[in-house]
Amino acid sequence: MTLTNISQVKVFGGWHKQYTHSSTSVNSQMRFAIFLPPNATTNNPVPVLYWLSGLTCSDENFMQKAGAFKVAAELGIAIVAADTSPRGDDVADDVSYDLGQGAGFYVNATQAPWATHYQMYDYIVDELPNLIEQHFPVSQVKSISGHSMGGHGALTIGLKNPSRYQSISAFSPISNPMVCPWGQRAFRAYLGNDKDAWKHYDACELLKSAQSTLPILVDQGDGDSFLTEQLKPENLIAAAHLHQSPLEMRMQSGYDHSYFFISSFIEAHLHFHHQHLFKM
Amino acid sequence: MTLTNISQVKVFGGWHKQYTHSSTSVNSQMRFAIFLPPNATTNNPVPVLYWLSGLTCSDENFMQKAGAFKVAAELGIAIVAADTSPRGDDVADDVSYDLGQGAGFYVNATQAPWATHYQMYDYIVDELPNLIEQHFPVSQVKSISGHSMGGHGALTIGLKNPSRYQSISAFSPISNPMVCPWGQRAFRAYLGNDKDAWKHYDACELLKSAQSTLPILVDQGDGDSFLTEQLKPENLIAAAHLHQSPLEMRMQSGYDHSYFFISSFIEAHLHFHHQHLFKM
Numbered sequence: 001m002t003l004t005n006i007s008q009v010k011v012f013g014g015w016h017k018q019y020t021h022s023s024t025s026v027n028s029q030m031r032f033a034i035f036l037p038p039n040a041t042t043n044n045p046v047p048v049l050y051w052l053s054g055l056t057c058s059d060e061n062f063m064q065k066a067g068a069f070k071v072a073a074e075l076g077i078a079i080v081a082a083d084t085s086p087r088g089d090d091v092a093d094d095v096s097y098d099l100g101q102g103a104g105f106y107v108n109a110t111q112a113p114w115a116t117h118y119q120m121y122d123y124i125v126d127e128l129p130n131l132i133e134q135h136f137p138v139s140q141v142k143s144i145s146g147h148s149m150g151g152h153g154a155l156t157i158g159l160k161n162p163s164r165y166q167s168i169s170a171f172s173p174i175s176n177p178m179v180c181p182w183g184q185r186a187f188r189a190y191l192g193n194d195k196d197a198w199k200h201y202d203a204c205e206l207l208k209s210a211q212s213t214l215p216i217l218v219d220q221g222d223g224d225s226f227l228t229e230q231l232k233p234e235n236l237i238a239a240a241h242l243h244q245s246p247l248e249m250r251m252q253s254g255y256d257h258s259y260f261f262i263s264s265f266i267e268a269h270l271h272f273h274h275q276h277l278f279k280m
Numbered sequence: 281m282t283l284t285n286i287s288q289v290k291v292f293g294g295w296h297k298q299y300t301h302s303s304t305s306v307n308s309q310m311r312f313a314i315f316l317p318p319n320a321t322t323n324n325p326v327p328v329l330y331w332l333s334g335l336t337c338s339d340e341n342f343m344q345k346a347g348a349f350k351v352a353a354e355l356g357i358a359i360v361a362a363d364t365s366p367r368g369d370d371v372a373d374d375v376s377y378d379l380g381q382g383a384g385f386y387v388n389a390t391q392a393p394w395a396t397h398y399q400m401y402d403y404i405v406d407e408l409p410n411l412i413e414q415h416f417p418v419s420q421v422k423s424i425s426g427h428s429m430g431g432h433g434a435l436t437i438g439l440k441n442p443s444r445y446q447s448i449s450a451f452s453p454i455s456n457p458m459v460c461p462w463g464q465r466a467f468r469a470y471l472g473n474d475k476d477a478w479k480h481y482d483a484c485e486l487l488k489s490a491q492s493t494l495p496i497l498v499d500q501g502d503g504d505s506f507l508t509e510q511l512k513p514e515n516l517i518a519a520a521h522l523h524q525s526p527l528e529m530r531m532q533s534g535y536d537h538s539y540f541f542i543s544s545f546i547e548a549h550l551h552f553h554h555q556h557l558f559k560m
């Protein structure tokens with residue numbers, strides 16, 4: 001598989017690079033970004049934190065705004081930021097910000113017109129890590145994190161693949177998409193009307209169905225304007241409690257839904273993942 | 281003078297806020313952003329670092345991308361990010377990115393059609409600090425920094441007002457605008473053809489004319505694509521050397537002109553300014 005490098009910039013002694021490639025899973029051109037810490041070499045492959053962004057974002061928002069590289073460089077962790085959907089003129093879209101391009105919800109769509117390209121679950125779980133491990137000085141040891149729609153993505157992908165990830169974290173995740181407007185609209189479009197199909201992509205349903213042993217850290221601002229209607233962290237706490245799945249939910253007083261919030265706590269998430277990425 | 285608050289977001293325990301106001305110096309509506317560290321109160325006014333951005337930027341680029349708030353919060357320094365020019369439908373503009381709106385060069389224009397609004401020197405030196413000191417829990421102790429065109433602004437404004445600022449720093453400044461294409465184009469438009477008028481806004485000319493005692497720190501990437509044609513750090517070194525003005529110029533191997541570069545070294549600049557802001 002060919003990667004085309006479209007940017008490379010030195011940062012904190014490491015490198016931020018962007019690539020495009022033809023994706024077989026989503027059947028379109030995709031772009032991603034990778035941060036490589038200064039100690040990443042073929043002789044010293046480093047673990048990877050995968051970052052999944054929220055609605056309307058691309059690979060760039062986290063990399064430009066989160067302020068993650070200083071500590072990632074110190075800890076020797078690579079970061080990969082994926083795009084939030086397939087893109088392009090031939091890819092189905094919607095005029096609203098919460099469906100279609102920029103709003104893939106990290107599921108494999110089964111419904112027309114979405115199913116042709118919106119196979120973001122397969123892209124994130126299989127294709128992207130395979131590409132990263134083939135082309136960069138990284139190990140197969142990985143964790144996953146994300147924000148909002150990407151927090152939902154990190155929780156569901158981590159919970160469904162406990163052998164692939166060491167730890168999960170999320171900022172302001174859509175915790176229970178089956179019962180919030182963003183999730184219901186996306187799941188109806190991508191997955192159809194059968195709610196049993198939705199349960200495979202709902203973090204609360206996954207935690208209710210069986211115990212998870214993967215460590216999970218969630219930060220949630222209590223000044224977040226989406227808190228009550230869309231995010232529902234209390235449902236995630238209740239679902240984790242049911243089978244004693246490990247979840248640390250930290251309510252952060254006065255913080256909102258923005259990257260200013262993420263930047264304030266990203267270093268704590270990197271230290272959390274570091275504990276689990278390097279314990280083997 | 282009335283300030284209109286248009287955003288406020290908690291970050292690192294402090295606050296990022298944006299305001300608009302009617303400016304008497306540039307005769308248009310202006311916007312700025314302020315970061316207030318958690319310890320800033322009426323009983324504990326904190327010093328301020330003024331940040332001047334580069335071509336095409338607004339008050340937002342530094343605040344979203346520099347990663348400055350963690351250390352500014354720890355050190356108790358407020359940061360004010362100004363806009364780079366007056367804005368609006370009635371403000372003269374040019375189709376190119378390096379003249380007109382977004383490209384004020386921090387001078388007082390004397391030539392039509394620019395002179396009506398492009399009085400950015402007065403705005404940054406007098407009006408904005410007066411507003412800030414009137415409306416926020418800050419002291420009159422301040423330093424100044426900036427990037428590229430804003431590095432030129434920080435150097436010239438600091439050098440021309442040594443009693444107002446404790447220290448100056450810059451990233452990739454336009455060091456000698458009189459002899460580079462960006463500077464010549466802007467100065468010809470804003471100041472006319474008389475090069476004696478240009479000298480008042482050229483850091484190298486200011487350092488050549490007399491000794492400066494203000495401490496200056498400059499970081500410059502040697503992988504910066506504007507280095508040779510536009511930035512000319514060697515001219516700044518030579519001009520500072522002439523009268524032994526204190527200048528630390530750090531060439532940073534492999535870094536470019538982006539905010540990734542700024543983010544890599546902003547903490548060092550904050551520690552440098554902290555030394556001088558708190559020594560009184």
